[in-house]
Amino acid sequence: MSRHHGPDRSLRHAVRLARVLLSSQYALMLEFRAEIVLWALSGVLPLIMLGLWSGTGVASIPGFTPQRLVHYFLAAFVVRQFTIVWVIHAFEEDALQGRLSPALLQPLNPFWRYLAAHVSEQATRLPFVLAIVALVALVHPAALWWPTPAGLLLALLATHLAFLVRFVIQSALTMLCFWSERAAALERLLLIPYLFLSGLVAPLEAFPEPMRSFALNTPFPWMVWFPAQLLSGGTVPVARGFGVLAAWGLLFLPIAVLLWRAGLRRYSAMGA
Amino acid sequence: MPIIRAEGLSKTYRVADKQPGLLGTLRHFVARRSRDVPAVSEVSFAIEPGEIVGFLGPNGAGKTTTLKMLSGLIHPSAGTVEVAGCVPFRRQGRFLRQISLVMGQKQQLIWDLPPLDSLRVNAAVYGIEDAEAHRRIQELADMLELGDELTRPVRKLSLGERMKAELLAALLHRPAVLFLDEPTLGLDVNAQARVRRFLADINRRTGTTVLLTSHYMGDITALCPRVLLIHQGHLFFDGRLDALTERLTPCREVRLELAEPQPAAAFAPFGALESLEGRRVRLLIPQEQLTGAVARLLAMFAVLDLEVSEPPIEELIGRLFQQGVVG
Amino acid sequence: MARPAPELLRYLRTLRRFWAASLAAELEYQANFVLELLAVSANLAGSLFTLSLFYGHGHDLGGWSWDAALVVLGLYTLLDGLTTTLLQPNLSTIVTHVRTGTLDFVLLKPIDSQFWLSARTFSPWGLPGLAAGAVLVVVAAVRAGARPDALHLVAAALLLVASALILYSLWFVLAATSIWFVKVWNATEVLRSALVAGRYPVSAYPAGLRLFFTVVLPVAFLTTVPAEAILGRASPLWVVSSLLVAAVALLISRWFWGFALRFYTSASS
Numbered sequence: 001m002s003r004h005h006g007p008d009r010s011l012r013h014a015v016r017l018a019r020v021l022l023s024s025q026y027a028l029m030l031e032f033r034a035e036i037v038l039w040a041l042s043g044v045l046p047l048i049m050l051g052l053w054s055g056t057g058v059a060s061i062p063g064f065t066p067q068r069l070v071h072y073f074l075a076a077f078v079v080r081q082f083t084i085v086w087v088i089h090a091f092e093e094d095a096l097q098g099r100l101s102p103a104l105l106q107p108l109n110p111f112w113r114y115l116a117a118h119v120s121e122q123a124t125r126l127p128f129v130l131a132i133v134a135l136v137a138l139v140h141p142a143a144l145w146w147p148t149p150a151g152l153l154l155a156l157l158a159t160h161l162a163f164l165v166r167f168v169i170q171s172a173l174t175m176l177c178f179w180s181e182r183a184a185a186l187e188r189l190l191l192i193p194y195l196f197l198s199g200l201v202a203p204l205e206a207f208p209e210p211m212r213s214f215a216l217n218t219p220f221p222w223m224v225w226f227p228a229q230l231l232s233g234g235t236v237p238v239a240r241g242f243g244v245l246a247a248w249g250l251l252f253l254p255i256a257v258l259l260w261r262a263g264l265r266r267y268s269a270m271g272a
Numbered sequence: 273m274p275i276i277r278a279e280g281l282s283k284t285y286r287v288a289d290k291q292p293g294l295l296g297t298l299r300h301f302v303a304r305r306s307r308d309v310p311a312v313s314e315v316s317f318a319i320e321p322g323e324i325v326g327f328l329g330p331n332g333a334g335k336t337t338t339l340k341m342l343s344g345l346i347h348p349s350a351g352t353v354e355v356a357g358c359v360p361f362r363r364q365g366r367f368l369r370q371i372s373l374v375m376g377q378k379q380q381l382i383w384d385l386p387p388l389d390s391l392r393v394n395a396a397v398y399g400i401e402d403a404e405a406h407r408r409i410q411e412l413a414d415m416l417e418l419g420d421e422l423t424r425p426v427r428k429l430s431l432g433e434r435m436k437a438e439l440l441a442a443l444l445h446r447p448a449v450l451f452l453d454e455p456t457l458g459l460d461v462n463a464q465a466r467v468r469r470f471l472a473d474i475n476r477r478t479g480t481t482v483l484l485t486s487h488y489m490g491d492i493t494a495l496c497p498r499v500l501l502i503h504q505g506h507l508f509f510d511g512r513l514d515a516l517t518e519r520l521t522p523c524r525e526v527r528l529e530l531a532e533p534q535p536a537a538a539f540a541p542f543g544a545l546e547s548l549e550g551r552r553v554r555l556l557i558p559q560e561q562l563t564g565a566v567a568r569l570l571a572m573f574a575v576l577d578l579e580v581s582e583p584p585i586e587e588l589i590g591r592l593f594q595q596g597v598v599g
Numbered sequence: 600m601a602r603p604a605p606e607l608l609r610y611l612r613t614l615r616r617f618w619a620a621s622l623a624a625e626l627e628y629q630a631n632f633v634l635e636l637l638a639v640s641a642n643l644a645g646s647l648f649t650l651s652l653f654y655g656h657g658h659d660l661g662g663w664s665w666d667a668a669l670v671v672l673g674l675y676t677l678l679d680g681l682t683t684t685l686l687q688p689n690l691s692t693i694v695t696h697v698r699t700g701t702l703d704f705v706l707l708k709p710i711d712s713q714f715w716l717s718a719r720t721f722s723p724w725g726l727p728g729l730a731a732g733a734v735l736v737v738v739a740a741v742r743a744g745a746r747p748d749a750l751h752l753v754a755a756a757l758l759l760v761a762s763a764l765i766l767y768s769l770w771f772v773l774a775a776t777s778i779w780f781v782k783v784w785n786a787t788e789v790l791r792s793a794l795v796a797g798r799y800p801v802s803a804y805p806a807g808l809r810l811f812f813t814v815v816l817p818v819a820f821l822t823t824v825p826a827e828a829i830l831g832r833a834s835p836l837w838v839v840s841s842l843l844v845a846a847v848a849l850l851i852s853r854w855f856w857g858f859a860l861r862f863y864t865s866a867s868s
Binding site: 038042043045051055056185189192195201207211 | 780
Binding site for chain 3: 340343344345346347361363365368369371372373375377378379380382384385389390392393394395396397398399
């Protein structure tokens, strides 16, 4: 136990912490598996939209065949499942139940715990998402496809990055809980453009021109449409996609940190 | 004619057996195993109108289950129960208008609004005219020493003020029977005393029958001439509080201060030695031998001080439940 | 003859007290009004935009004209407002009641517990949605050239009530399952997300989904069928089956609550 291996020790500590956090959160999430199935089911929007699009206007989307459309919406469904973020609700609940103060006494920023909870929840969700995809394949064998290894890898990366960016943005919003009881309502408001612009209701190729450029300048399509296209083998500007996601993440990370510090000051000033 | 009558009242819960851990979870998922756990067995008693009766027993003894069967929230597994001439679990309007339930851990008042708003809702629900409701609120508020607390949001009230407002809400419709489950839980000594005083008051003024469970023996000794003691689902005792003390320990505690220290063996002929610290001795002596024993003690030893007392009831009951004397 | 009237009056008086109290509680959060207004406008704009994607290239949805499809969207907005005003705030409290054990207090009140749980609170924040939906329905119907006669108007009104009752029953049954599964709140999220399908006429879906949305999850009766009536093309068969579905759904919700309560009162501790 030499004291000279500081960096090595802190790395070991971090690995151990991550392992413990993830395994305990996974056990917790398993307790809520029924809930998580329901959550997974509540992401059916892309499948409903698939129904609508396949009935009509496929021909009007440039570069889409009926089969490509099935692949796209199925991919969007999967991507959405693994980019769901609920940190603001968890935080609000914890603050309301008085669990925040004890958490602040631990030598670990509570957001690491929330992050571990999200990752664990995704792991719990995985089998159910696979089951739903299998079900679709059973009904509709042509709906399945094999993504290229490169496409799969990029899609995986993009999905995780999209999740992280959403997590960071929502965390920044979460910090407003320190000032307002209505921070979660703001998140609900932000979810509306996400819903319509992210590509959940239609691939961006279906958007008319000024709208499409506008949407691409928001972070939303890069969180669903971009990974979904990568996964389903569509053409997307890969470098731009990763660049945009990274930029939004890097923009909001310092905002979240600053708001966290200011929020804590306010919290402790008010006597918790 | 009794206002509450229970005969052979029993309740059995079916609980799922689940082993801890992932494997246990999976096994439970595939093949559910459950077993029946008796919560209350064969309990019978009768309570006359106007009585205040305390329900005693350790956690999980079946107090709350019994209370819930009496108030109609739980269907008994066996036996009959009749409260105010009705069968509780049918929850007919006639029955519900005659009873009320106060729970120390739960509240019926609307959190974000002043108690007065909740009271207005209750008045409408119970079909009480506004003028009459106003009069009753005034009267009860006076008894409870509630003033502008009634117009402050519930979330801004202290625990004691909240409990008083809960009591007001529970009594607005003038129930004939009031059930209380741990009404003084978490209250400070002053607030506890005020709640007790109020309950005694309301019982005296209106003849409301009161049935209460409490962890605080103080509530029971102050309020309840009669207690029902439940242990492991069985009714172990039904009678006057002092008779319970008698039955639990037909012993008295004798404290001695001696001029000279004595060996422990010297006290063996008198009774059970509880403690011996130098010149201070505590002995438990059976009631019927008390006089003789004290005389002999005084004769044998140089006694500086002697004190005879009843062991405190909390201690007796606590010891009783620990030893599991009751079978 | 004298008995039902006071009973009814008592329920009405209770309802008035319920809503007055919840209005008083809600009005402490005025910022909600702005937020809800924004949410309703943004949702409407998004829905219109999505709809325009289908119609933009000269296609239509299941044979419905743009204006006719807007009537469906308007009805959806109306029902969504109803959900925000009554269904969601009330039925989410069922879950809280079960979790905290305060359902006991409700059960001990001399009033129908389903009535209490369904009407206890009233959130004014759904009113912008209700208003926006109503305006959209009327404007779109006029633009679609609907000339409904009195009979059709009566049918439309009946069908609207029926669709509200179906929606209510669906919510209530789901919320009632919280007696068994305390964390059921997500189930209503599933319902809400599946009901999004009601934004569009049901004939726009492929045959399998159409069947699903008619028989299993009666989305068709929520928006499409009343819209047909408003547009003056209701068929008696649909009107009758809609009313039937509503009646059955309501009865099921009533029966299911009784069943759930029997379970609650024999199992709770």
